[in-house]
Amino acid sequence: MWTSRSFRIFDVERMNKGVFTLSLDFELIWGTLDLFGPDGFRSACEREREVIIDRLLALVEEFQIPATWCIVGHLFLDRCDGEHKDIVRPNHAWFPRDWFAFDPGSDAEKDPIFYGRDLVEKILACPVRQEIGSHSFSHVIFSDRGCSRATAESELRACVKAAREMGVEMRSFVFPRNEVGHLELLGEYGFRCYRGPEPHWYEKWPGPVRRLAHLWDVITAAEPPVVLPLRTEAGVWNVPGSMIYFPMHAARRYIPMSLRVRRATRGLEAAARERKVFHLWFHPTNLADGMEEMFAGLRAIFERAAELRREGRIAFRTMSELAVEYER
Ligand SMILES: [Zn+2]
Secondary structure, three states: OHHHHOOOOOOOOOOEHHHHHHEEEHHOOOOOOOHHHHOOOHHHHHHHHHHHHHHHHHHHOEEEEOEEEEEEEHHHEEEEOOOOOOOOOOOOOOOOOOOOOOOOEEEEOOOOOOOOHHHHHHHHOOOOOOOEOOOOOOOOOOOOOOOOOHHHHHHHHHHHHHHOOOOOOOOEOOHHHHOOOOOOHHHHHOOOOOOOOOOOOOOOOOOHHHHHHHHHHHHHHOOOOOEEOOOOOOOOEEOOOOOEEEOOHHHHHHHHHHHHHHHHHHHHHHHHOOOEEEEEOOHHHHHHHOHHHHHHHHHHHHHHHHHHHHHOOOEEHHHHHHHHHHHH
């Protein structure tokens, strides 16, 4: 299990200005398949496919934002036989079936929420260069005891292979559910950085208190943490998240959009002031509920980011650009 003691800070020198980094966990149905099956988020994934990715790409193009898209490897495919014999199956206690039991073994036309090659091509074609990273091959939970080293390796190997077939070399990784595990393997498969968990002030408190503390941060639009890349003992860089742009799903729809926006703009301003990184992240699927409001909020955040960039107070960087700059 990952702990904050697993890495040492080698380099905390200040940058000459703040940085805005945006990372997106792109997974269509793969992110929730083990918990909710193929129908739990089907309509959200259909909207993601039909509308959200296009609108997001238009938005990052308009604001000249180089985002880091960490993509589930299966989405590099446009078809498969459903078997994936090269993947050493995880034994996650909450999913007693074969890991690929829901894989339709068909193609993008028949089962569009399982395949995404056409969408990856769109991301690659964006006039503002986007970074393509990995979110594992099939959303196995790396920190879980049911994910052996062999499973983790087979996942990494398969996603690197699928990306290479599209001419993509990946440098950035986001762990499924942000659960860090088998960190020592990342470097072997060409990755230079990953998105670590947000360094919350309340992280050492017990669960229920943490949830209250989180809620408190949200309703007071508290300034989110701004971060610096940390070099881990595994050799890869941790580019921690600062804040999730959380969905208007279930109870969270009662949290006004203005609070999400205010928190994010506070993060951007803190990054400029402290010359650190404000690292915003979310899943494109997160925009499916209350889509117009979610996009309007995102636009407001990007407008503030663009303003700070015009003033020369922040720069936009992808995750791996940050790692490379720090490596130097
Ligand atoms: Zn498949």
